[in-house]
Amino acid sequence: MQRKAKYRLMVTRREMLYVHDEFDHTLMLVEMEGEPIEYQPGVAGKFVSRRSVTFHDRVRGTGKMMGYAITTFEEGAIYSRFEGQRDGNTKLTKGTWTVYKGLGKLQGITGSGTFTVVPGERDREYILDIEGEYELPGA
Known part of the structure; x- marks a missing residue:
């Protein structure tokens, strides 16, 4: 199943x-919280x-980055790893992500894809565009 989403991230x-x-x-070690800008609810609500x-x-x-994200929904959660590269001149970060764990209605989910991150309009704000393919057993 192909999915796309856009999130506002705040440091x-x-x-x-x-x-x-x-x-x-x-x-640097950076923690961010996010909220959807464009998103369609799936099987986990x-x-x-x-x-x-x-x-x-x-x-x-300019340089490498890698990390982990936990996205929680009403009836499940997705845990993913990501890695990418930031260009200091354009301030654009591009990379890939992979799901490594699902909980609740998302148990057994697999998926991977690409992402881009650009600075937002406010200090410590970033915009994340994500797309990829998911597969959920029994869905």
Whole structure:
């Protein structure tokens, strides 16, 4: 089943350390909460919450990132891993995600796809566009 969604993400916590091996090399751990902008409810019902924790390794704003997200619905949840690359010049992050666990009505779900993240209009706000394929046994 093909799905698309768009979320508004807000940074709720960010810890940053400088590596000091070259100018502006940082490691960051970022926690974000999200809410849907465009989303269609599925078999697990309405959206409840989305939380992600991401590790960034950047030099002058460009670099790798990887993390985990938990998206909770009225009757289930999806746990996913993601990894990507941020371009410091365009501030665009592109990457891939994979579901590794489902709960409730989403137990046994598999899926993967792509995402993009761009800065939002407010400080600490980002817009996540996600698309991919899901498969749910018995659906």
